[in-house]
Amino acid sequence: MSISQAISPVSDPPVAVWLQTDANNAKVQVGGNVNVYSLGGIWTQIRDSQDSWLKQGDSKSKSLIFDASKVTFLDGAGIAFLIGIEEAQATAGAKFDLVGLDARYEPLLKEFNPISNLFPIPAVKPQRSFVVSTGMATQNLIDDAVGLISFTGHLFSDLVWSIRNPKQVRWGDFVNAAVEAGLAALPIVGLVSFLIGVILSFQAAIGMEQFGAVSFVGPLAALGIVREMGPLITAILLAGRSSAAFAAEIGTMTVNSEVDALVSGGLSPIRFLVVPRVLAGILVAPILTLYSDIVSIFSSMLTMLIYGIPFVNFYNGMLAAVGIEDILSGLLKATLFGVVVSAMGCLRGMQTGTGAAAVGISATRAVVSSIVMIVLVDGIFAFISYKTGF
Amino acid sequence: MNAPNTPNTLSTSSNPTCAIDVQNLTVGYGSNILMQNLNFSVNNGEIFVILGGSGCGKSSLLKNLFGLYQPLAGDVLIEGQNITAARGAERQKIMRSFGVMYQEGALFGSMNLLDNVTLFMQEYTQLTETQMNLLARCKLDLVGLLPFESYMPSEISGGMQKRAAIARAMALDPKILFLDEPSAGLDPITSADLDSTIQDLSKNLGITFVIVSHELASIYAIADKVIMLDKDAKGIIAEGDPKVLRDTSKDPRVHQFFNRIISKDLA
Numbered sequence: 184m185s186i187s188q189a190i191s192p193v194s195d196p197p198v199a200v201w202l203q204t205d206a207n208n209a210k211v212q213v214g215g216n217v218n219v220y221s222l223g224g225i226w227t228q229i230r231d232s233q234d235s236w237l238k239q240g241d242s243k244s245k246s247l248i249f250d251a252s253k254v255t256f257l258d259g260a261g262i263a264f265l266i267g268i269e270e271a272q273a274t275a276g277a278k279f280d281l282v283g284l285d286a287r288y289e290p291l292l293k294e295f296n297p298i299s300n301l302f303p304i305p306a307v308k309p310q311r312s313f314v315v316s317t318g319m320a321t322q323n324l325i326d327d328a329v330g331l332i333s334f335t336g337h338l339f340s341d342l343v344w345s346i347r348n349p350k351q352v353r354w355g356d357f358v359n360a361a362v363e364a365g366l367a368a369l370p371i372v373g374l375v376s377f378l379i380g381v382i383l384s385f386q387a388a389i390g391m392e393q394f395g396a397v398s399f400v401g402p403l404a405a406l407g408i409v410r411e412m413g414p415l416i417t418a419i420l421l422a423g424r425s426s427a428a429f430a431a432e433i434g435t436m437t438v439n440s441e442v443d444a445l446v447s448g449g450l451s452p453i454r455f456l457v458v459p460r461v462l463a464g465i466l467v468a469p470i471l472t473l474y475s476d477i478v479s480i481f482s483s484m485l486t487m488l489i490y491g492i493p494f495v496n497f498y499n500g501m502l503a504a505v506g507i508e509d510i511l512s513g514l515l516k517a518t519l520f521g522v523v524v525s526a527m528g529c530l531r532g533m534q535t536g537t538g539a540a541a542v543g544i545s546a547t548r549a550v551v552s553s554i555v556m557i558v559l560v561d562g563i564f565a566f567i568s569y570k571t572g573f
Numbered sequence: 574m575n576a577p578n579t580p581n582t583l584s585t586s587s588n589p590t591c592a593i594d595v596q597n598l599t600v601g602y603g604s605n606i607l608m609q610n611l612n613f614s615v616n617n618g619e620i621f622v623i624l625g626g627s628g629c630g631k632s633s634l635l636k637n638l639f640g641l642y643q644p645l646a647g648d649v650l651i652e653g654q655n656i657t658a659a660r661g662a663e664r665q666k667i668m669r670s671f672g673v674m675y676q677e678g679a680l681f682g683s684m685n686l687l688d689n690v691t692l693f694m695q696e697y698t699q700l701t702e703t704q705m706n707l708l709a710r711c712k713l714d715l716v717g718l719l720p721f722e723s724y725m726p727s728e729i730s731g732g733m734q735k736r737a738a739i740a741r742a743m744a745l746d747p748k749i750l751f752l753d754e755p756s757a758g759l760d761p762i763t764s765a766d767l768d769s770t771i772q773d774l775s776k777n778l779g780i781t782f783v784i785v786s787h788e789l790a791s792i793y794a795i796a797d798k799v800i801m802l803d804k805d806a807k808g809i810i811a812e813g814d815p816k817v818l819r820d821t822s823k824d825p826r827v828h829q830f831f832n833r834i835i836s837k838d839l840a
Binding site: 218219220222223224226227258259260262263264266267287288290291294295300301302303536537538539540541 | 682683694697698699700701704707708710711712714715719722725726727743745746770773774776777778
């Protein structure tokens, strides 16, 4: 047979037939082009017949002949088929004979000796008790907390270092990160802020109208926006866009051993990768918040026009309710959010495991941790504000 | 040996001994042409090695051969079927007839080795899970990775990842295997074992191998035929049996490559 014949699959099924001569003797007659496609279905049929035959009576006195004399071509799947049948015979303690196999398949068949290696005993997964699982979960939590604390320490020391050595900060990376996290976020922050402004005013106006207090909606909405909504909208959008981006970028660098290369070159990855991004977060978060405040208040003004409140009235009411300290308080909070969001993104990126899936996990963890931290910081800030009046 | 850019006589697509036929192929990216007007053919069951210095476009040529990239000009015929002109389902059908091992292994990171090998079987065959697992274990055994079937790609070394990638490429017992630097980064024993497996598969199952390689020892051991590419000539500068080329080639570039002569010594 020429090789070209072997190469073109011949579709003349069945490639294998089960022949039982008597209770103790059977034969598998294999022929034609035995390959991974032609074996589909037949393999299961033959093995099922073999298993039910072996189960009847004493299997040790049974003998099976695998007749491969009519095979025109046998690929790796054909050899696996043969091995599967041989192993089933061996397991049952029955006899197995291979006849008529072309000599050219012998070397390949020999590669798999002993075939029992191909049939490992499935390992039983050790069951973890509740106590062990709880202990391990606690340990993970502690490890994570320790990682966060030590990262915060490193980050602070490197931020102080960068203030003392401003020339050595990677300003190129800082600019790139600031443009990507700040400038590129303007459209989405604008859109979301506009809509939130409209929704907030509408919702408030519906309730307030019943008390004839629609004129108070403007000041109320404006105060809420500058103190709470502006910083929160910005921070959450930053978490979704930039924190995930930082985690994915640094995560990919970790997977590709680029972070290892920095460490072995004597450079601090925090100073090199994290500081520029955190500085960018510190810069863009308050700016984006201010922009978000302006857009939201403007959209609120437009909404109140529907309720017959002119711009001037809204403006005067707002001036009476919102002081400069309210705006500053919002911006200070936004700055903290900027630090938290960019630092969490970088931390999760640096904690990336190996493989492509790990980068995805890091990006997800970055967004989740950032949002948790935003809420935490917001809560602490609200408490301090309440106590100090700022 | 062919002079650069001299087209061979075109082999017809109906030639039954021809596994791959390359006709007037131009490889490159946009205006950056790496190889021009290549003509060669790979016979059935042959171990065909593509040689050349780093950056001359060997891997790019390989990706053009198996249809991952569209060539700038020319045609590649795989068993008489023009993969360059084929589109959609027709192209996928041609692609199913060969296996590819990428330079970096390109294993799926979220699956263990056994699942990496069975993935394509799950899609294209009607075997049961037990049968697929047995078949996949055979493939892993051939590359010496049987004990590592449940390992994730990230838990094994680079050389092992390469071998696992070869096992995956062989999953459906394709007629043609494209291997991009299979033995680079392997220890000499594993590399020799791999060479012997490649020879067995070629000799006994008639599998055609198209291999990009730098490993001279491995090339001498297994290659039936080599082509040597050159960056400046943008084409094939030598073709034939590697040992013959090593001993008889008058071309200084070929002589330098096969005899590992340092560039400054040549000048």
